[in-house]
Amino acid sequence: MTQPQPLLLPPAQAQFTEQLPYHRLARLSPRYRWWRPLLGTLVVAVAYMTTVVVLMFLVAALGSGLGYPQDDDGWPEFGPVSETAVDLLCIAVGIPVLLLVVRWIGRRPAGTVSSVTGRLRWRWLLLCVLTAVPIVGLAMGCLFLLPADGEPDSQWVGWPAFGRALVMLVLLVPVQAAAEEYVFRGWLTQTAGAFLRSPWAALLPQAVLFAAAHGWGTPWGFADLVVFGVAAGWLTWRTGGLEASIALHTVNNLFAFGVSAAVVDGLTSDETAADASWQLVVLDVLSIALYTAAVAWWLRRRRLDRTAPAPRPPALPPGHPYGNGVPVPQQWTAQPGWGPGVAGAPPWAGQPGPGAGGVGPWAGRPGPGAAGAGPWAGQGGPGAGVPPTAPDGTVPAPPPAGRPETGTALPPASPGAGGDGTDRT
Structure with a gap:
């Protein structure tokens, strides 16, 4: 997988x-x-x-x-x-x-x-x-x-x-x-x-x-x-x-x-x-x-x-997608003002479907990613600290004592989801 x-x-x-x-x-x-x-x-x-x-x-x-x-x-x-x-x-x-x-x-x-x-x-x-x-x-x-x-x-x-x-x-x-x-x-x-x-x-x-x-x-x-x-x-x-x-x-x-x-x-x-x-x-x-x-x-x-x-070109303000000719990392989650044709917007911004409105294309799908969060939410990294959601939008109960805490292991796939994270229904 x-x-x-x-x-x-x-x-x-x-x-x-x-x-x-x-x-x-x-x-x-x-x-x-x-x-x-x-x-x-x-x-x-x-x-x-x-x-x-x-x-x-x-x-x-x-x-x-x-x-x-x-x-x-x-x-x-x-x-x-x-x-x-x-x-x-x-x-x-x-x-x-x-x-x-x-x-x-x-x-x-x-x-x-x-x-x-x-x-x-x-x-x-x-x-x-x-x-x-x-x-x-x-x-x-x-x-x-x-x-x-x-x-x-x-x-x-x-x-x-x-x-x-x-x-x-x-x-x-x-x-x-x-x-x-x-x-x-x-x-x-x-x-x-x-x-x-x-x-x-x-x-x-x-x-x-x-x-x-x-x-x-x-x-x-x-x-x-x-x-x-x-x-x-x-x-x-x-x-x-x-x-x-x-x-x-x-x-x-x-x-x-x-x-x-x-x-x-x-x-x-x-x-x-x-x-x-x-x-x-x-x-x-x-x-x-x-x-x-x-x-x-x-x-x-x-x-x-x-x-x-020679003098360097003037530096662009912080947050600009390019500064002195080098891409500036942008947060991949939804940001205000993103949309089609907007400088710095992600490629999926403004597209119909679950990723509309500048949210990643995986938003709303069953699995560990919450709406607007990447598929690795809940793991160590950019999505750490975001609780997983069930397909119906509810938050599952916390794991019993003795089990690994959220962020240390991948949660089980939701019903109907394949091992690769795609919906089989």
Whole structure:
């Protein structure tokens, strides 16, 4: 005789959260929508341009108020050091603008642009800076060995002027370089990564835009900037943050601006990295490759977080038939509100017959099960403590002393019932 078994539901399976790499962190917000990265890009551009215009007006008003002479365009002439400081500040203001947009439009922590940990990893940043200094310094030293190509000899600016310029550069170049990294390797990479899973597909557009932002000088200079953008983007993805790219960009700019500040009228030059010659590009590409290899070597000896857990879907209220994609066990007996077509109702709910009204199909049949109780009622388990009923609905007298109590053994089948619990009448 086959005894019916209670309904067993599979245990809830463990929930595994998707791990998002750096370029996919735009999806980190539980309120992510496809339009948020696109709207954020537009807001960043408009807000940044507005901030720069306001800053320029303030600087012009300050220069006029202090009595500085004006050039043909009406712009105050502060001198090469001060004008370079203003140029660097105009780029640096992109950091607060970007972080506010990430928070307000992206609906995620602003630190998720810095790294997958939600912040800058300062020790790792310092290690990357110490790695970049000798490599970039060696490349800059080799630059002085190149032929001058008929250019006039540069004149030393003097220690007082060089000292003032150096202090300004040390204070402002790091935030200027970091701002470019936050925009290109940070925001633009994560915006592309919101739609593209491949890291390379997300990294290549920002590298081209980074080169275009420096203007068109020589094909060699443009190619050098693209190589820098690709290498910095790969380092950002591989390390899970902007620290490695910020370190290389900062050290490279400090050396470049420092050399310009050491000579007379060096800071007034309009040349950028886009105007580099092929000899300089060769040295720069070699230093980028050497730095990238050095960071990869460090990564094999240090443990860095490279991904962040994606947010889980919101949990459904208790009692819902499904919670986070896993069935929630429901009581199989009749519950209020069950009926055909109702979420969470058993398959027999609303069917005609003894199981109508959400009661099990065995309800009302002779045997150990009371109306609405399963066939195992009276046994240890879900039906324990429910007294058996006779076919006419009466409750039989309790068993005499010495007999097993209810729930320790099956009661005898009712008259007319087969050994398998089915009615033979």
